[in-house]
Amino acid sequence: MRxxxxxxLHHPVxxxxxxxxxxxxxxLDLHDIARSAHTFGLLDFFVVHPVGAQRExxxxxxxxxxxxxxxxxxxxxxxxxxxxxxxxxxxxxxLALGPERVEIWTTSAKSGGAPALGYGEARRLLQEPxxxxxxxxxxxxxxxxxxSGKADRIxxxxxxxxxxxxxxxxxxxxxxxxxxxLFGVRGAG
Amino acid sequence: MRxxxxxxLHHPVxxxxxxxxxxxxxxLDLHDIARSAHTFGLLDFFVVHPVGAQRExxxxxxxxxxxxxxxxxxxxxxxxxxxxxxxxxxxxxxLALGPERVEIWTTSAKSGGAPALGYGEARRLLQEPxxxxxxxxxxxxxxxxxxSGKADRIxxxxxxxxxxxxxxxxxxxxxxxxxxxLFGVRGAG
Numbered sequence: 001m002r003x004x005x006x007x008x009l010h011h012p013v014x015x016x017x018x019x020x021x022x023x024x025x026x027x028l029d030l031h032d033i034a035r036s037a038h039t040f041g042l043l044d045f046f047v048v049h050p051v052g053a054q055r056e057x058x059x060x061x062x063x064x065x066x067x068x069x070x071x072x073x074x075x076x077x078x079x080x081x082x083x084x085x086x087x088x089x090x091x092x093x094x095l096a097l098g099p100e101r102v103e104i105w106t107t108s109a110k111s112g113g114a115p116a117l118g119y120g121e122a123r124r125l126l127q128e129p130x131x132x133x134x135x136x137x138x139x140x141x142x143x144x145x146x147x148s149g150k151a152d153r154i155x156x157x158x159x160x161x162x163x164x165x166x167x168x169x170x171x172x173x174x175x176x177x178x179x180x181x182l183f184g185v186r187g188a189g
Numbered sequence: 190m191r192x193x194x195x196x197x198l199h200h201p202v203x204x205x206x207x208x209x210x211x212x213x214x215x216x217l218d219l220h221d222i223a224r225s226a227h228t229f230g231l232l233d234f235f236v237v238h239p240v241g242a243q244r245e246x247x248x249x250x251x252x253x254x255x256x257x258x259x260x261x262x263x264x265x266x267x268x269x270x271x272x273x274x275x276x277x278x279x280x281x282x283x284l285a286l287g288p289e290r291v292e293i294w295t296t297s298a299k300s301g302g303a304p305a306l307g308y309g310e311a312r313r314l315l316q317e318p319x320x321x322x323x324x325x326x327x328x329x330x331x332x333x334x335x336x337s338g339k340a341d342r343i344x345x346x347x348x349x350x351x352x353x354x355x356x357x358x359x360x361x362x363x364x365x366x367x368x369x370x371l372f373g374v375r376g377a378g
Contacts, residue, residue: 016263028217032359039349039356074205076357119375159374160228167228168265170221173365176358177373180366185348186308 002125003132004182005044006037006175007093010054012144023139025054030061030084031077032172033137038080040179045083046093046134058086090147093134103133106151107178108142109158109167116156119181126182135178137171191314192321193371194233195226195364196282199243201333212328214243219250219273220266221361222326227269229368234272235282235323247275279336282323292322295340296367297331298347298356305345308370315371324367326360 008029011022030047037045047058064070065081087093094102105117117125126133135155136143148154158177160167169177197218200211219236226234236247253259254270276282283291294306306314315322324344325332337343347366349356358366 028359032362035357035359036362039347039351039358041349041351079355080357158228158369160230161372161374162228162230166268168224168269169228169365170217170224170361172359172361173221173225176362176365177369180347180369183350184366185350 001127002130003097004042004126005046005093005097005132005134006033006042006179007046007048007090007134007136008033008171008175009090009136009138009143009147010047010049012146013138013140014142014144016141018141020144021140022050025049025058026139027061029139029172030058031080033175034080034084035077036172036176036179038083040183042179042183043083044085044097045080046096047084047086048088048090048093049086050088055086055088058084062086090136097132097134100131103131103152104150105133105135105153105155106143106148107135107137107155107157107174108148109169109174110142111157112148112154114151114154117153118156122153122155123182137175139171190316191319192286193231193315194235194282194286194321194323195222195231195368196235196237196279196323196325197222197360197364198279198325198327198332198336199236199238201335202327202329203331203333205330207330209333210329211239214238214247215328216250218328218361219247220269222364223269223273224266225361225365225368227272229372231368231372232272233274233286235285236273236275237277237279237282238275239277244275244277247273251275279325279339286321286323289320292320292341293339294322294324294342294344295332295337296324296326296344296346296363297337298358298363299331300346301337301343303340303343306342307345311342311344312371326364328360
């Protein structure tokens, strides 16, 4: 079983027009993705933001649930918040996960040109010994090409069964589904 | 294929001590569950709240994305918001889905006494002809016994692969995973 971490990237990501932007941190992303990551056994959740004030905000949220009144009120929130690591760049997340070479697995709502990795094969690959893996989710309208260009693997998009193909999941929902597909316990039924 | 809807219940639900309470609406629940439900082909998302002012809040959020400035800014949000129906009780949701008898399928993070329905079998049941199904999610610390007692089926809990069994998913994450398990397109990989 490889060490698997998740990163939520706020820069460089795309806006609706395809321009490269920096998005703001959404408080509930921190909670939801930390809880989903921890439930499915991931050890690290990197929140990546280049702006110091935004990183401070994320660290304050973390502290509230680690040692503040949140920790006393709802102690179940403390273990997932322990996985949260706030860094200024994707490179910093890779360094923190090292010293081995870390594989970058990107996610996207759209099929790209490169062949994507199916979840069944991905599950198998993660069970085998190997280098750590960082699964990267974008905010806004998705990862900038300079990030997707660094991908060792591109996970299959989560496809809608609808005839019109509508798929606009929140990043919170997409992350939960991805972790379940990669690590979820499947019953016999 | 049966008509499948989802309900998010704010009353009667349990608090941490197991008392029956009414929870407040979380704005992002409306967005996330509407987007996940619509992506996976569900036609109706009932938000159930007994308090008029809370229903009004949910309807205002809906209007913002249906006809307000939200609809102009991010038109992709409009189709999911169309599925949102704000009602005062679970009974009202069942009536709105009728006139046929509606099956109630409940969800829970914990295994109960009754035998649970696995997702593989649930997928098959939903593809067959039959009565409409309402999948019910609780807020707070889960559905009150008077609701779970009405269940025609109880969906298997989403189980953690962790040794300590920690599973505290947000209701937004649990709903996304449930829809994916019931309706998600599985690649060959």
